Amino acid sequence: MLTAFNAAHGLDRFPINVGLVAQEYSKSVFPDEPITLVEGKNFTGSFEGALVRNPIKPKEWGIFYNSGLSSKGRINFTLAHELGHYLLHRALVINEISCSKTDMRAWDSEYGKMESEANEFASFLLMPLDDFRAQTKSWKVFRIRDFAALGTRYESSTTATILKWLEITTKRAMVVVSKDGFIDWSWSSKPLLKSGVYFRAKQETIPIPDKSLAAKGPSEISIDGEWLPEGVWADQEEVFETALFSDFHNQTISLLIYPNTPPGYQR
Template sequence: MGQAKIKLPTTPQGWAIRLSQLVKVFHELHGLDRFPIDVSAVAREFSANVFPDEPITLIEGQAFDKFEGALIPHPAQNGEWGIFYNSALSSKGRINFTLAHELGHYLLHRQLSGEPIYCAKSDMWAWDSDYGLMEAQANEFASFLLMPLDDFRAQISGLDLPNIGAFEFLRKRYEVSLTAAILKWLDITKKRAMIVVSRDGFIDWSWGSKPLFRSGVFFRARQTVIPVPDGSLASGKVTISDPANGTQLAEGVWAERESVYESTIFSEYHDMAISLLIYPDDPPRRLFRFDEEEEEDRPFDTFDQFMRNQ
């Protein structure tokens, strides 16, 4: 009826750019800080204005057992939608990212089935489309909405050899989780770098930058149980004065033939260690060669096979 005939975005990034431009203009108009982005306000106002027949009218915490968030149509089928986050979440950054993720589902996926979408914690970390295209898209949207690329690039321009402690100001600026800020950086950095999240001495999940992945380094932690190496900060067995500031580890700890710079934070989630690994800019050429005889004698061979691109 009265709806303006504006061309709507179709991609996660397109939606995020559209919304963050509106937020930017609104905040400049009113002399407000652009960040952190108030996802609840954006979700309510944008949906009511652009989709007046399908507004988001309810945003609140729910006592979910195993879900981080959900997008649910109104039970009365009146066109309204609700966005929910797990009320057990204590981190504002995780709540904010969850709300943005669910807003992403609303914009991109609500019409696909009209059914509720429930999201597990692991869904919030899925950036590879193999794992679930819709979850990856919702995360991409959330990341670009909360941390627009222009501002993010300006903020990180001074980071040279980033340690995990250096990401703290980004977490605060954008009110996201530390992992969300690191994943964003990994998505655009030219460095060979990886985040490794471990629990009780085992790798829970990991994600590498494109240059690292292209050089053949990744862990298949979703398919296989992989312990963190004994000599790593993540193991908790190596103590230095400031793990968040990091240290250069010898060859053979994280990578068979590479010295890796590791920095680690232990506290964000219970029993979890979040490590940032920075590999040398140039991968060793040997990494690509497979010599069976040499392999057999290696103490790290089980570990090493997960770092091979095959």
């Protein structure tokens, strides 16, 4: 659908212009209930986006993103998430769905089925798997800066790009988002999870390790990455970390790559 759409509008395959796709696609496929407004909105509070029924013409819809968002990738991901709600959930919506920052990273279906569905939709819309695999296939080292560059290709957020990779990789890897020295949330790849490595940051207060790059602050090493010895991120394993320090909500993102073989398997 998108390939045809982009050809018809003379657009490049990437990045996906979600605002345009939302309006044109809904108008042609659901002409009785189109999306007629895509706009930034000054949300007070913590909302990042919303799908809203037109109060005057209730069959029409608007999708909004937080106009305080400065990154194009975050805006585009938010719009894609709201388009997901429109396509999947609009029949269930009375007036509007408002989505928080937490909703935007809910990949865990236990958190909320509708939110994780909207995120999955956004992820596949912005970063189709065939292209995503082709882009990352030859990578030998996994650093945040390369995911940030991929985020620019797809106009998706760096975090969403890393989460996409964690979904499909055979590596033992994890993203850790921290704030004020404590883990806010983390996500492990399936192979890492299988070897029993994860943080329960929702249940416990977990400080980031003193000797981690995340704790040391921005430097060239945090960009290039470093193998940190046993006892920093893991008791029995070295871990390769790169870290990104974001002004946005003072977040620090660490990408952790663990050895392919968990320690219990070593002979």
